[in-house]
Amino acid sequence: VAAFGVATVFSESKAGDYEAVKKDIIDTLDDSDWDDGSWGPVLVRLAWHASGTYEKKSKTGGSDGATMRYAPESTDGANAGLDKARAKLEAVKAKHPWISYADLWTLAGATAIEAMGGPKINWKPGRTDLPAPAPGVASAKIPPNGRLPDASKGPGVNGVDHLRFIFHKMGLDDRDIVALSGAHALGRCHPDRSGFDGPWTHSPITFSNLYYVELLENFWIEKKLPNGVLQYRDPDDTIMMLPSDLALLADPVFKKWVVAYARDEKLFFEDFSKSFGKLLELGVTRGQASSGGLSSIPIIGPLI
Ligand code: CCH
Incomplete structure (x- = not known):
């Protein structure tokens, strides 16, 4: 009961109020000092790189776990610059501590698409965060580098x-x-x-x-x-x-x-x-302790 009380003191929104999180994501987008004036594009790239590590055969990778917080994924050259996008979302996370990073990053990408005039994305909550592995211990749940595309391959x-x-x-x-x-x-x-x-x-x-x-x-x-x-x-x-x-x-x-x-x-x-909605769902195993080790947040209210 005490822990619940603490959570409500620090949290500005009720657990499961994804509309409140979306609103704060939208409020962080405009910034005349960042690139072309919006954080939207780099947040879309964050959601995509978090999800695009999925490998169907081994059922590893994907957005569940928010594993880009840890090496080797955090140091993958393909993810250069995404540390800035993740840092930008810390203020939103601080206001809504109940949301997992994995849900926040994917929701930010989907929300940014919509806010920049794109189609509605069928985003669903329920991802959990992988606890930090012990120092020096490799976790099989963190995907290896090299699963994202190489832009120098082409044009043929x-x-x-x-x-x-x-x-x-x-x-x-x-x-x-x-x-x-x-x-x-x-x-x-x-x-x-x-x-x-x-x-x-x-x-x-x-x-x-x-x-x-x-x-x-x-x-x-x-x-x-x-x-x-x-x-x-x-x-x-x-x-x-x-x-x-x-x-x-x-x-x-x-x-x-x-x-x-x-x-x-x-x-x-x-x-x-359709395709972006599918991408964000790759490897998401809701409510299974194996996905992140933490109990998953119950899905409250309508899906966004
Ligand atoms: Fe991408 N992308 N992307 N990309 N990407 C880059 C930037 C963005 C490739 C390479 C690059 C997708 C697919 C591919 C975005 C969304 C998507 C950059 C520049 C490279 C390189 C990074 C930098 O220097 O900042 C390659 C190769 C592929 C192959 O398929 C897909 C799929 C998506 C999303 C659905 C967005 C958005 C950006 C702009 C990021 C920014 O910071 O402005």
């Missing part, structure tokens, strides 16, 4: 094969791959994180199908950046594509969906919502 069939290898391993299909890639309408690359530089579209804080439109209709010129990294720039040198982005044009099935989403934004929104 090596990129196609790589995307299939990475996403099929999660249990996602070709249509999911192309739909999810449309998130690159948002945000930008940072030389100090991935080595690549610049945004994919001219409206990087609005969710749209412009990624596909640019991919198809622009000219993409190979450019070597001062750090030696190869990427593709438009003739005005204002936006860019990764080698892996151009791989979506190098396969007939991928290209079919690129064309479909470029032509029909409504179809893209519907497909993205």
